[in-house]
Amino acid sequence: MDTSLQVGQFDHDGWQVRIFMTWDELMHCLAGRAELVYQGSLRCRIALPMGLEDQEQASASLGHRARAFIADWQRRDHDADSEFSEL
Numbered sequence: 001m002d003t004s005l006q007v008g009q010f011d012h013d014g015w016q017v018r019i020f021m022t023w024d025e026l027m028h029c030l031a032g033r034a035e036l037v038y039q040g041s042l043r044c045r046i047a048l049p050m051g052l053e054d055q056e057q058a059s060a061s062l063g064h065r066a067r068a069f070i071a072d073w074q075r076r077d078h079d080a081d082s083e084f085s086e087l
Contacts, residue, residue: 004032008059013074014038017066019059021048029053034062036069044069 008019021032032048046065052058 007032007055008063010063012067013070015043015066015070017063019062021055021058030055030058032058032062034066036066 004020004022007021010017016037018035024031030052034046036044
């Protein structure tokens with residue numbers, strides 16, 4: 001069962017990025033993810049690297065990785081018939 005709480009959200013170049021986090025008692029660090037929503041649908045999840053204990057640092061890491069994914073996605077050609085897979 002996912003007990004993560006949404007701790008942040010921002011818009012970036014037509015995407016909505018939602019940041020979720022929880023404290024992992026077993027691992028003694030934060031666990032979290034960024035969910036990237038495009039045109040109203042969840043398109044990507046990015047996991048938080050293990051070992052981060054500071055929520056601001058963890059949120060910044062997820063935000064940076066989300067922006068990098070979006071920038072990379074925008075650089076690629078999208079004229080083919082390929083679409084996003086359902087998550």
